[in-house]
Amino acid sequence: MCVRVALSSKKFAPSFRKSSATELGRYHGPRKEILKEWRLGITVIEETKENGQRYPSNPGSVQNQIMNALHLGERGKASNLLSHIGYKNHMLKPNNFVKILEYCAHTPDPPFVLEIWRTMEEKGVDLDNKSHVFVIQALCKGGYIEQAFNLMNNCGESQHLFPSVDKYNIILEALAKLKDVTYVGKCLDKMEHDMVGKNETTYTELLKLAVLQKNLSAVHSIWKEYAKYYNFNLISLREFIWAFTRLGDVESSYEALQQLVDLVFQGGFTIKKKAEGNLVISRLDVPIPFYSNLEWDTCQKVKVGYGLDSKEVVKNPNIGLVMRILKLSFADVIQACARDKNHELAEQLFLQMQNLGMKPSRGAYDGLIRVLLEEKSLHDGMEVLNMMQKRNMKPLDSTLAALSARCSKDLELNLAELFLNEIIHCKTPYPYNQLLEACDTLDELERGVEVFGKMKKMKVAPNIKTYELLFSLFGNINIPYENGSQESKPEAAKRIKAIEEDRVRNGIQHSYTSIRNLLKAVGSEGLIDELLNNYLPVAEKQFFTPGPPIYNIVLHSLVEAKEGEKAVNLFKRLVSNGYRPNDVTCTIMIDCCSITGSFRSAHGFISLMIRSGYPPQIYAYTSLIKLVLELDDFDEALNLLNQATSRGIQLDAVLFNTILNTASWKGRIDIIEYVMDRMHEERVPPDAQTCIHVFSVYEDCKLFDTAIEALQVMSVNMLSKQDIEENGSIFVDDFIYGEDSRVELKAVDLFRDCKENVAVALLNLRGCAIMGGDRIPWLTGQSRWVRRISDANWCR
Known part of the structure; x- marks a missing residue:
């Protein structure tokens, strides 16, 4: 036995000075020196020596040193000290470990708690209820739920321990914090078995767990049971x-x-x-009795009125x-x-x-x-x-995000961007996606680039919706209705590749929409090699059988690029692999026949459509008419037009424009006027392309007055009856005869409101007024041009 001295805390010094001589006599060494040491505030600690190392023999001192070591992060030293606690056969009690357990419960440190537990078992020390609670807390906070349940089983094996609702509440609280609902049923079963009852804390934790499970019926059940006892x-x-x-x-x-x-x-x-x-x-x-499990059926809701109270605060x-x-x-x-x-x-x-x-x-x-x-x-x-x-x-950031998203929805892009820039921490890409979608709608490419850059700067993780929009927005370099060129193709390929690499880098799988937008972007720029060799294989690999929409995009792109042979080869490969084409596929392939010049093949696709249960619709007839016009057969084109009408198919401007386009190019005014009379008869409103075809043929033939009159009639017919009734005077005063220098810009703004036909019609009517046309013929049936072509076609 040897004696080591250590500085004591000041709070113990007065008690040391009052110690009797008899107490001091228990220590070896000169009494005067020991008295002197105590007066200086020095504690004498009994030590033992083993293998050249000194260890405190007093269990209380060991407990304090273990806590100090844990606090300093010296786990090895703490374990070493723990193994020598109770040396020289000191009688150990749970109290010799309780401070360490409490410290580990708050830290938490489950591994060291398990080490303490093993040490206590080795030295024959049973847990008391206080220590038992600390061990359960440490295990639960550290996620050692299974071990905590095992420890609860010890209650039945030890006369010093008993189960309590507070101990189970610790487990329920841990499950709620860990968002782990797998042990809830087991915990409730053990609570019922041990008859510990429930208290208000139990209900609080059960509510949290029910919310985690998204179990509304459980919440109603807890409400009913709580109301019975509290x-x-x-x-x-x-x-x-x-x-x-x-x-x-x-x-x-x-x-x-x-x-x-x-x-x-x-x-x-x-x-x-x-x-x-x-x-x-x-x-x-006070805990209430535990009557089996909670009822998980939804209780009947009480119908309430939405009354408002005005009261004074107590x-x-x-x-x-x-x-x-x-x-x-x-x-x-x-x-x-x-x-x-x-x-x-x-x-x-x-x-x-x-x-x-x-x-x-x-x-x-x-x-x-x-x-x-x-x-x-x-x-x-x-x-x-x-x-x-x-x-x-x-x-709040969520408020700003909602405001930005609504502004984007209303196409108020400046305001949307302003709110977006005020957000400090954005947790979702939703407002960015909404603004990107608005940029896509208005074809504001540069703003879209800025929005995506801001998203990157704010470290907002994109989702698949983001990439769907990026492919749609950035995948096409050209303005709408313009095909890819030698200058635009490399830039488009570069952008699409960059977006695709960013998607892969973020570990986001393609959706059906994103791969569709990707293929559409590549195809619209005429990047045929990239389409067939790079991106179509990606779609086939991920979706195994991509389905008609994906293949139709690829086939349509090939036809638009005049790659008829490649389209036919792809179609043959698909059919040989068991692919079943739909009506859109057949229509695209009929369009492809106009490249190959095979009217017979087109009829074969019509037969295939009928056998597959797809009677030819407007798109099929449009493709057939386009094909026969390539063969310069106007009579067959008009026969197909009559056939479509007799079958009750709803005709559209695109079908009529197909005939008008060829007739205008060939200078066939007779065909132009016949088709325009049919459009008027079928009540099919013209569009911008219709106006161009008709006006051009009259202008080429030097029939300027007729060209202006026809353009007036067509432009009025582009406006709906409701538009004319509600806004006719505004159209006349502010657009057609307006003297404001910004009239044209105001009309162009209608494009941004997705009112393309209205904008084109007003600009046409303004042009006619400037060229000296007659007053606006709101009742187009009274127009001389309309009556003339109608009379001429009656004789046809």
């Missing part, structure tokens, strides 16, 4: 409101919220804040905490209204908050703005945003 309080109602709103039950959350409001204004309760930050109601929580020393609970609950329900698209209830709850004297939180504003943007208009959302700004409240 009176609802502020905390429990707050927890139920949270659960109902997370699972989308707005009606039940509203009912619970109104109970909470009534309870707050009744008063008579005390709220305390625990050290961990949790709020609790000061009252005795004075309460905890009013700050109380109002915080109330504001959070209101915000939760209002945000649930946003998800449920219930703007009426959201607005009423927002008004109720104000009537009760509460200033709505940012969360309440967030829910209200989002539901107004979704269900009403951008204007309604902006009005509430202005209310926030008057109170100097900064919107």
